[in-house]
Amino acid sequence: MARSYDVVVIGAGPAGYVAAIRCAQLGLRTACVDKWINKQGKSALGGTCLNVGCIPSKDLLQASEYYHRLKHQFQAYGIHAKEASIDVPTMIAHKDRIVQGLTDGVATLFRANSIDHIHGHGRLLDSKRVEISDISTGEAKEVVETKHVILASGSVPAQMGEAPLDHERIVDSTGALEFQEVPQRLGIIGAGIIGLEMGSVWCRLGSQVVLLEALDEFLPSVDQQLSKEALRQFKKQGLDIRLGARVVSSRKTKKQVTLNYQDSGGEHELAVDRLIVAVGRRPNTEGLFTPESGVALDERGFIDVDEHCRTNAPGVYAIGDVVRGPMLAHKGSEEGIAVAELIAGSAAHVNYETIPWVIYTEPEIAWVGKTEQALKATVEPYKVGVFPFAANGRARAMEAGVGMVKIIAHAESDRLLGAHIVGPMASELIAEAVVAMEYAASAEDLARTVHAHPTLSEAVHEAALAVDKRAVHRAN
Numbered sequence: 001m002a003r004s005y006d007v008v009v010i011g012a013g014p015a016g017y018v019a020a021i022r023c024a025q026l027g028l029r030t031a032c033v034d035k036w037i038n039k040q041g042k043s044a045l046g047g048t049c050l051n052v053g054c055i056p057s058k059d060l061l062q063a064s065e066y067y068h069r070l071k072h073q074f075q076a077y078g079i080h081a082k083e084a085s086i087d088v089p090t091m092i093a094h095k096d097r098i099v100q101g102l103t104d105g106v107a108t109l110f111r112a113n114s115i116d117h118i119h120g121h122g123r124l125l126d127s128k129r130v131e132i133s134d135i136s137t138g139e140a141k142e143v144v145e146t147k148h149v150i151l152a153s154g155s156v157p158a159q160m161g162e163a164p165l166d167h168e169r170i171v172d173s174t175g176a177l178e179f180q181e182v183p184q185r186l187g188i189i190g191a192g193i194i195g196l197e198m199g200s201v202w203c204r205l206g207s208q209v210v211l212l213e214a215l216d217e218f219l220p221s222v223d224q225q226l227s228k229e230a231l232r233q234f235k236k237q238g239l240d241i242r243l244g245a246r247v248v249s250s251r252k253t254k255k256q257v258t259l260n261y262q263d264s265g266g267e268h269e270l271a272v273d274r275l276i277v278a279v280g281r282r283p284n285t286e287g288l289f290t291p292e293s294g295v296a297l298d299e300r301g302f303i304d305v306d307e308h309c310r311t312n313a314p315g316v317y318a319i320g321d322v323v324r325g326p327m328l329a330h331k332g333s334e335e336g337i338a339v340a341e342l343i344a345g346s347a348a349h350v351n352y353e354t355i356p357w358v359i360y361t362e363p364e365i366a367w368v369g370k371t372e373q374a375l376k377a378t379v380e381p382y383k384v385g386v387f388p389f390a391a392n393g394r395a396r397a398m399e400a401g402v403g404m405v406k407i408i409a410h411a412e413s414d415r416l417l418g419a420h421i422v423g424p425m426a427s428e429l430i431a432e433a434v435v436a437m438e439y440a441a442s443a444e445d446l447a448r449t450v451h452a453h454p455t456l457s458e459a460v461h462e463a464a465l466a467v468d469k470r471a472v473h474r475a476n
């Protein structure tokens with residue numbers, strides 16, 4: 001007899017595994033099907049995020065930042081380390097240990113919540129049946145029955161014909177986490193989030209990094225005042241970011257990759273030892289559902305869903321990177337929780353207006369809500385308060401007095417419309433603005449909130465004060 005569930009989740013990334021846990025918490029009999037095989041050849045939960053995304057990239061960012069500070073910044077405090085060196089295989093092994101610990105942790109959580117982890121490729125046959133096949137042979141092993149299905153199959157790196165991957169010299173973001181030595185010359189196609197984060201890692205360790213970005217504008221979805229400041233800082237660090245650069249071809253020899261690209265100045269050639277292709281990600285829907293299942297894709301290849309993540313097929317939901325919206329782990333997790341609660345009969349929704357973005361470079365870039373350039377394109381009247389970290393005591397003591405906090409509020413109601421931070425610990429500071437916006441706070445609310453001294457969060461407070469030209473520690 002077929003195994004039968006209340007909910008079957010396909011995909012155990014941060015969207016799927018969180019959905020499965022919430023379903024189980026709500027008393028639903030739950031299974032989660034996942035096909036991930038880690039570099040040790042074993043099945044692993046956690047999807048892209050834990051295995052080859054958020055966690056390993058942040059581990060390498062942390063390691064490279066420690067090294068860079070030790071080598072270049074600690075002297076300002078009188079701390080000298082004559083023999084500082086980097087052992088790349090040990091750094092990579094540390095990253096692998098952290099990943100293993102966290103992916104094992106998800107397996108423990110599944111056991112604690114009595115969730116069945118089914119290893120294999122899941123395919124939705126119809127709203128009530130999911131087929132599981134062996135990932136190496138492709139043979140169908142089992143069909144499970146279910147009342148509800150959550151599709152959470154994530155995304156995969158986009159590829160480009162002009163620079164096909166060989167997984168040695170030309171790699172995607174996964175390969176960029178596995179270099180066993182510091183490449184002397186590193187090329188990156190795409191100066192987006194992955195390009196900047198991975199470029200920062202290897203630049204701090206000593207690579208000469210060139211980023212070729214097709215667009216003329218740097219980080220167009222970031223508030224322009226901040227993206228300009230970030231670009232200035234990245235250039236100072238040695239990241240060679242070339243905008244308006246379109247790669248037309250690549251040639252590979254045993255020793256190097258030669259790229260041909262065009263920009264407004266004509267045709268150019270660039271030789272590098274390693275090349276990372278980081279030109280975006282695409283939804284992963286391969287073999288995920290049958291035409292009879294009723295699930296449909298939108299014009300960009302994402303699973304078509306409504307505002308409650310419902311697909312066209314009754315009882316079938318889709319969440320995370322495989323549906324519209326930002327490709328961010330926390331966005332997928334929130335959708336997972338909301339869908340679990342909807343299935344259990346509660347009201348639930350995700351507030352897409354208050355999803356924070358973070359780029360974990362140095363300085364970090366973080367934002368929530370509307371940018372000034374987006375507001376300029378509307379009739380919405382707004383006011384802006386900016387406070388620089390150079391005037392923040394804690395940031396100065398940390399030798400991190402670069403960047404700024406920018407708060408945007410509605411000119412009449414004073415309601416917060418956006419918060420933008422480039423600077424130290426922006427990833428943590430943005431949470432305050434997210435909470436404030438979630439509670440529909442005004443700039444005045446933030447300005448009247450007591451912030452501990454001396455903290456980086458005082459820069460958020462001062463930016464809120466600056467909205468009405470009453471920042472204390474800078475001239476208004």
Ligand code: FAD
Nearest residue numbers: 011013015035047048049053054122154320321327328329
């Ligand atoms: P995924 O994490 O992609 O998981 C999907 C899972 O489904 C996988 O385990 C896959 O094996 C499985 N699967 C797919 N199809 C099937 C099938 N048919 N049957 C069985 N299993 C299947 N986001 C952030 O918010 N913060 C960050 O700092 C961050 N850093 C990143 C760094 C890198 C280098 C990369 C590549 C991404 C990063 N992201 C980050 C993005 C983040 O990883 C994704 O947004 C997130 O993983 C999406 O979650 P998901 O659950 O939708 O999909």
Ligand code: NAD
Nearest residue numbers: 190191192193194195212213214278279280281327358359
């Ligand atoms: P991205 O969209 O952030 O950046 C891709 C960049 O490549 C863009 O600037 C694009 O203009 C450029 N590009 C596209 N085609 C090109 C071409 N042919 N030549 C030169 N440049 C080209 O995508 P990504 O950096 O690959 O990351 C994918 C997604 O993963 C991100 O959008 C984000 O959602 C997620 N992610 C998040 C984090 C984080 O939250 N810190 C970290 C990494 C990845």
